[in-house]
Amino acid sequence: xxxxxxxxxxxxxxxxxxxxxxxxxxxxxxxxxxxxxxxxxxxxxxxxxxxxxxxxxxxxxxxxxxxxxxxxxxxxxxxxxxxxxxxxxxxxxxxxxxxxxxxxxxxxxxxxxxxxxxxxxxxxxxxxxxxxxxxxxxxxxxxxxxxxxxxxxxxxxxxxxxxxxxxxxxxxxxxxxxxxxxxxxxxxxxxxxxxxxxxxxxxxxxxxxxxxxxxxxx
Amino acid sequence: xxxxxxxxxxxxxxxxxxxxxxxxxxxxxxxxxxxxxxxxxxxxxxxxxxxxxxxxxxxxxxxxxxxxxxxxxxxxxxxxxxxxxxxxxxxxxxxxxxxxxxxxxxxxxxxxxxxxxxxxxxxxxxxxxxxxxxxxxxxxxxxxxxxxxxxxxxxxxxxxxxxxxxxxxxxxxxxxxxxxxxxxxxxxxxxxxxxxxxxxxxxxxxxxxxxxxxxxxxxxxxxxxxxxxxxxxxxxxxxxxxxxxxx
Amino acid sequence: xxxxxxxxxxxxxxxxxxxxxxxxxxxxxxxxxxxxxxxxxxxxxxxxxxxxxxxxxxxxxxxxxxxxxxxxxxxxxxxxxxxxxxxxxxxxxxxxxxxxxxxxxxxxxxxxxxxxxxxxxxxxxxxxxxxxxxxxxxxxxxxxxxxxxxxxxxxxxxxxxxxxxxxxxxxxxxxxxxxxxxxxxxxxxxxxxxxxxxxxxxxxxxxxxxxxxxxxxxxxxxxxxxxxxxx
Numbered sequence: 001x002x003x004x005x006x007x008x009x010x011x012x013x014x015x016x017x018x019x020x021x022x023x024x025x026x027x028x029x030x031x032x033x034x035x036x037x038x039x040x041x042x043x044x045x046x047x048x049x050x051x052x053x054x055x056x057x058x059x060x061x062x063x064x065x066x067x068x069x070x071x072x073x074x075x076x077x078x079x080x081x082x083x084x085x086x087x088x089x090x091x092x093x094x095x096x097x098x099x100x101x102x103x104x105x106x107x108x109x110x111x112x113x114x115x116x117x118x119x120x121x122x123x124x125x126x127x128x129x130x131x132x133x134x135x136x137x138x139x140x141x142x143x144x145x146x147x148x149x150x151x152x153x154x155x156x157x158x159x160x161x162x163x164x165x166x167x168x169x170x171x172x173x174x175x176x177x178x179x180x181x182x183x184x185x186x187x188x189x190x191x192x193x194x195x196x197x198x199x200x201x202x203x204x205x206x207x208x209x210x211x212x213x214x215x216x217x218x
Numbered sequence: 219x220x221x222x223x224x225x226x227x228x229x230x231x232x233x234x235x236x237x238x239x240x241x242x243x244x245x246x247x248x249x250x251x252x253x254x255x256x257x258x259x260x261x262x263x264x265x266x267x268x269x270x271x272x273x274x275x276x277x278x279x280x281x282x283x284x285x286x287x288x289x290x291x292x293x294x295x296x297x298x299x300x301x302x303x304x305x306x307x308x309x310x311x312x313x314x315x316x317x318x319x320x321x322x323x324x325x326x327x328x329x330x331x332x333x334x335x336x337x338x339x340x341x342x343x344x345x346x347x348x349x350x351x352x353x354x355x356x357x358x359x360x361x362x363x364x365x366x367x368x369x370x371x372x373x374x375x376x377x378x379x380x381x382x383x384x385x386x387x388x389x390x391x392x393x394x395x396x397x398x399x400x401x402x403x404x405x406x407x408x409x410x411x412x413x414x415x416x417x418x419x420x421x422x423x424x425x426x427x428x429x430x431x432x433x434x435x436x437x438x439x440x441x442x443x444x445x446x447x448x449x450x451x452x453x454x455x456x457x458x459x460x461x462x463x464x465x
Numbered sequence: 466x467x468x469x470x471x472x473x474x475x476x477x478x479x480x481x482x483x484x485x486x487x488x489x490x491x492x493x494x495x496x497x498x499x500x501x502x503x504x505x506x507x508x509x510x511x512x513x514x515x516x517x518x519x520x521x522x523x524x525x526x527x528x529x530x531x532x533x534x535x536x537x538x539x540x541x542x543x544x545x546x547x548x549x550x551x552x553x554x555x556x557x558x559x560x561x562x563x564x565x566x567x568x569x570x571x572x573x574x575x576x577x578x579x580x581x582x583x584x585x586x587x588x589x590x591x592x593x594x595x596x597x598x599x600x601x602x603x604x605x606x607x608x609x610x611x612x613x614x615x616x617x618x619x620x621x622x623x624x625x626x627x628x629x630x631x632x633x634x635x636x637x638x639x640x641x642x643x644x645x646x647x648x649x650x651x652x653x654x655x656x657x658x659x660x661x662x663x664x665x666x667x668x669x670x671x672x673x674x675x676x677x678x679x680x681x682x683x684x685x686x687x688x689x690x691x692x693x694x695x696x
Contacts, residue, residue, distance in 0.1 A: 015455065019363075020363075021454060025458040025459050055556055056558075057556060057696060077558055079558075080556060080558030081557060081558040085556045087549065087552075089549025089552065090549070091548060091549045091552060091554075092550065093482065093550055094547060094548060095489050095544065096486060096489065097489075100482075104478060107478045108475065108557075110474075133489070153557060211459075212458050212459075213459075292692070346641050349640070349641045350641045350642075353634070353641065356637060360628040360634075361628065362696075366696060370624060370692070370693060373692050376689070377620070377642070380681050380682065380685055381641065381642050384674070384677070385644055387645075387674070388644075388674055391671075392652065
């Protein structure tokens with residue numbers, strides 16, 4: 001019956017171990033399509049582990065976890081191609097240009113040039129910026145390039161770990177606008193952040209992560 | 219807590235292997251050093267054989283055990299960590315026997331051939347096996363989750379099964395194409411009488427039992443460490459839940 | 466997700482990406498090629514005898530290739546790990562067999578370029594002679610040996626890259642495995658050069674060993690690469 005659930009994320013009493021430590025100690029959560037959910041909580045509360053678990057990177061020790069209708073325990077491969085996880089690294093090739101990085105992911109999934117152009121214009125990446133090497137870009141430009149890669153990959157669920165970290169006020173506002181637009185176009189977005197006042201107005205729902213457990217707050 | 223406290227140091231099987239090893243080793247020491255005769259060509263140095271041949275056999279046995287246990291881990295449905303522990307324990311103990319083989323072999327070579335080292339295929343392959351296993355142990359020490367460690371080291375052990383025959387084959391081919399004047403005054407063949415043969419055979423059994431005894435103890439220690447980690451995880455989990463309900 | 470056309474596409478995209486990075490950064494051309502050339506010059510200094518150099522030229526070329534292999538493999542994975550790109554590929558569920566083949570192919574192309582330079586240097590610096598039949602043997606030998614080196618380098622490079630920051634382990638793991646390649650390729654190259662009274666026909670069985678090596682580790686790598694980089 002769980003498999004028939006329409007929720008994008010559906011966790012029941014999940015325990016997960018990261019580096020030999022029970023980072024998740026019985027987390028329950030459900031996220032619906034099109035939501036922008038904010039995980040907030042202090043460092044070490046289990047936010048990053050929760051994102052990694054939803055991306056199919058960690059085994060479920062106890063409890064049940066369904067993401068995009070697939071069981072995290074034994075259908076991890078099917079989840080991974082549809083989920084985009086953006087952690088502390090951007091996962092970009094510093095020696096390649098923005099355009100090269102985006103078209104690398106585009107040819108990975110067979111996306112067309114039209115999709116590439118659309119992703120770049122949504123990220124505000126114009127011709128002269130696109131040909132610059134990623135290694136020479138600012139933190140905000142790198143983050144926008146990484147988000148453009150998620151778009152051409154056609155990720156349905158975006159899991160973002162501290163997406164505002166290292167950005168100035170303008171960069172943060174740009175990221176917020178991009179995320180709102182992506183959610184209007186059908187993507188489901190989960191953001192982990194410890195800067196509550198910054199990310200709160202972005203989210204449609206706030207969730208507190210405390211000591212490896214999830215407490216819903218409206 | 220009680221169940222671990224009651225556990226004794228040995229099991230019936232380790233005690234059996236241990237007793238057999240002591241009995242055989244006594245025979246090898248007494249027979250090998252005092253009762254067996256010296257060889258016509260090699261003289262007293264032939265006695266090294268009673269250690270060298272059995273340790274070489276055990277070294278290769280350990281290599282096979284590690285390879286088979288790694289394959290059982292990889293291809294088993296459950297990916298049981300028990301096989302990984304056997305593979306790791308066997309490699310550790312095998313490494314020690316390989317070192318004894320190499321040292322006793324080069325000492326024997328110095329006495330018989332006049333050199334510590336010859337580019338003999340068996341010698342060269344054993345040396346490569348030794349270095350490969352040093353690498354294997356380093357991979358085991360890389361860290362990560364137990365499953366990750368087991369997966370990595372199993373792959374390395376199975377690649378070694380590809381590598382070692384290729385090394386041996388290419389060295390054999392190399393030596394057979396380069397016909398140089400041999401410094402070997404003897405190719406190591408020894409005319410053995412009944413007592414020598416028996417002592418060698420008892421030595422093989424004794425060293426094999428020592429290997430089995432060490433490996434079963436080592437993998438038991440590894441299993442206990444895993445149990446300890448699991449208990450620590452449980453208490454950490456309970457602490458974490460308590461911490462959450464207080465706030 | 467794991468159909469064979471997908472493996473081929475991933476391999477092509479990954480190989481093109483690695484080569485494009487080299488085209489833009491010139492690390493191999495500007496740093497590894499001069500290093501390998503210098504190693505050849507240093508051998509000439511150390512051995513200091515034209516007859517000896519001519520006789521051992523084959524071995525020196527393959528030793529210089531081996532030293533460069535460590536650097537090229539480390540570079541090949543430094544681009545993947547510096548900003549978590551390999552993690553991103555893994556998280557996105559990109560086919561690991563495709564990644565293995567793609568990175569091997571890019572490594573193959575870079576190593577072939579390097580060996581071309583080393584053989585030209587051997588002819589110039591060590592006064593090696595080469596007949597047409599010798600050239601055929603040499604080219605076959607280089608292709609088979611380089612395929613083996615590329616597969617093994619990609620495989621063990623992936624293992625050490627997956628264990629963050631343990632690249633120092635690479636030479637210890639790689640050296641015993643590539644020993645048969647160095648031995649066989651050296652003997653085949655000596656036959657091709659006819660150095661030290663070597664006979665041309667003796668070289669071909671060694672090429673056979675190299676082909677078997679490349680095939681075994683190519684298949685072994687395809688089957689095990691995913692397990693090595695998986696977390």
